[in-house]
Amino acid sequence: xxxxxxxxxxxxxxQVRAPxxxxxxxxxxxxxxxPAGFGLEFRYHNSAEVEQYLRExxxxxxxxxxxxxxxxxxxxxxxxxxxxGQNPRQHRxxxxxxKYVGNMHGNEVVGRVLLLQLIDYLTKNYLSDPFVTxxxxxxxxxxxxxxNPDGFESxxxxxxxxxxxxxxxxxxxxxxxxxxxxxxxxxxREKEVVAVMEWLxxxxxxxxxxxxxxxxxxxYPYDNSNGGSELQGASSITPDNDIFIHLAKTYSFNHxxxxxxxxxxDSKDFTDGITNGYDWYPLAxxxxxxxxxxxxxxxxxxxxxxxKFPPESELPGLWAANKPxxxxxxxxxxxGLKGQVLDSNGIPVQNAxxxxxxxxxxxxxxxxxxxxxxxxxxxxxxxxxxxHPAYESMTETISVPYGPEKFSAxxxxxxxxxxxxxxxxxxxxxxxxxxxxxQNSENHSAALLPSAFxxxxxxxxxxxxxx
Numbered sequence: 001x002x003x004x005x006x007x008x009x010x011x012x013x014x015q016v017r018a019p020x021x022x023x024x025x026x027x028x029x030x031x032x033x034x035p036a037g038f039g040l041e042f043r044y045h046n047s048a049e050v051e052q053y054l055r056e057x058x059x060x061x062x063x064x065x066x067x068x069x070x071x072x073x074x075x076x077x078x079x080x081x082x083x084x085g086q087n088p089r090q091h092r093x094x095x096x097x098x099k100y101v102g103n104m105h106g107n108e109v110v111g112r113v114l115l116l117q118l119i120d121y122l123t124k125n126y127l128s129d130p131f132v133t134x135x136x137x138x139x140x141x142x143x144x145x146x147x148n149p150d151g152f153e154s155x156x157x158x159x160x161x162x163x164x165x166x167x168x169x170x171x172x173x174x175x176x177x178x179x180x181x182x183x184x185x186x187x188x189r190e191k192e193v194v195a196v197m198e199w200l201x202x203x204x205x206x207x208x209x210x211x212x213x214x215x216x217x218x219x220y221p222y223d224n225s226n227g228g229s230e231l232q233g234a235s236s237i238t239p240d241n242d243i244f245i246h247l248a249k250t251y252s253f254n255h256x257x258x259x260x261x262x263x264x265x266d267s268k269d270f271t272d273g274i275t276n277g278y279d280w281y282p283l284a285x286x287x288x289x290x291x292x293x294x295x296x297x298x299x300x301x302x303x304x305x306x307x308k309f310p311p312e313s314e315l316p317g318l319w320a321a322n323k324p325x326x327x328x329x330x331x332x333x334x335x336g337l338k339g340q341v342l343d344s345n346g347i348p349v350q351n352a353x354x355x356x357x358x359x360x361x362x363x364x365x366x367x368x369x370x371x372x373x374x375x376x377x378x379x380x381x382x383x384x385x386x387x388h389p390a391y392e393s394m395t396e397t398i399s400v401p402y403g404p405e406k407f408s409a410x411x412x413x414x415x416x417x418x419x420x421x422x423x424x425x426x427x428x429x430x431x432x433x434x435x436x437x438x439q440n441s442e443n444h445s446a447a448l449l450p451s452a453f454x455x456x457x458x459x460x461x462x463x464x465x466x467x
Contacts, residue, residue, distance in 0.1 A: 106151015
């Protein structure tokens with residue numbers, strides 16, 4: 001268990017580039033900051049204000065942050081992502097990629113606020129707090145504060161029943177991703193969903209969480225099932241179920257109350273503050289299953305408040321309750337094994353399968369363009385098999401320690417030998433799972449909702465307002 005360093009309470013105005021207009025400078029200071037040297041103001045900032053804040057952060061901390069857009073919402077708002085790390089502009093071999101996504105449902109706003117506060121905390125404490133410094137030196141962190149800015153802008157401030165959950169087209173973004181357990185994977189994808197799917201192709205994300213509201217629980221995959229071997233009792237179990245339970249408990253036990261399992265007024269009791277997604281309620285087209293199955297990224301859904309749009313007076317307490325959990329969860333990106341698969345000449349081998357004995361994933365974990373792989377694993381002995389059509393397969397048993405306390409998973413490279421079999425020379429990889437096709441929806445009626453969502457909503461209408 002790590003200990004949090006003291007917060008740096010200094011605003012550092014000397015780092016702000018003074019605008020030509022002194023009055024504008026003073027307005028911006030009052031706009032973002034509270035008196036007496038506190039950090040980012042605890043309130044709900046609109047999309048224009050969020051963009052302005054992120055641009056200011058990127059300018060003021062340009063040596064370890066980078067701001068970019070991964071796409072646009074239906075109404076044309078940018079989907080801004082801030083990257084933090086020692087080398088924010090490009091991936092470095094051996095440095096895992098981590099992400100947080102907030103505000104997928106526009107009227108679930110706590111995650112949006114917490115991610116802005118997290119940005120403020122990380123930037124203010126880098127190079128002064130040992131934990132933050134080690135985290136950003138060993139990890140590349142991506143933060144998308146709002147995946148659904150259009151929904152946020154249309155939201156009212158009702159605790160539970162405000163509009164704004166859906167995007168501008170009236171679609172629930174957390175029902176719009178391809179689903180491994182249904183055949184309905186040619187539906188139109190919303191612009192925000194397409195942006196995230198394309199984003200996942202640009203980075204090899206290792207660990208992720210998406211932040212919601214309406215309950216207090218850490219939910220883990222699978223969210224769906226077709227009644228196959230994954231369905232065990234009331235749960236839909238992944239091959240990495242032990243890792244997911246560990247990750248969920250990491251968040252819930254570092255949260256001040258989540259681990260107690262206290263339910264909200266319209267929710268069930270959750271033992272240890274965690275739940276299998278399918279056991280809670282079946283969900284087709286969810287983002288966390290998509291991340292895990294097709295992007296090799298383990299993702300949780302974090303429900304952070306009983307009230308989806310709580311009064312602003314409650315925001316400081318919600319930040320205090322979640323800050324240790326947000327930081328501890330990020331540290332878990334260093335679980336298990338990492339390394340490269342190389343040929344006999346030390347050249348990286350792309351698309352080699354790196355499989356853990358006893359964990360048969362729907363889509364095998366494969367090396368990226370740098371020949372890199374990452375496998376989140378708890379401490380123990382594991383038998384790893386590396387295969388590629390043009391090389392002889394290799395199997396090794398490896399003792400894996402607990403990496404997060406050292407901010408590094410165990411590094412283990414594999415060196416493959418070219419196959420002597422004539423049948424394998426020039427062989428190409430035959431995919432064991434096919435990535436879904438993208439069909440972007442530009443302008444369609446709000447009535448044209450995905451059929452999977454429509455069918456699901458009939459069965460679980462009373463859960464519609466839950467994430």
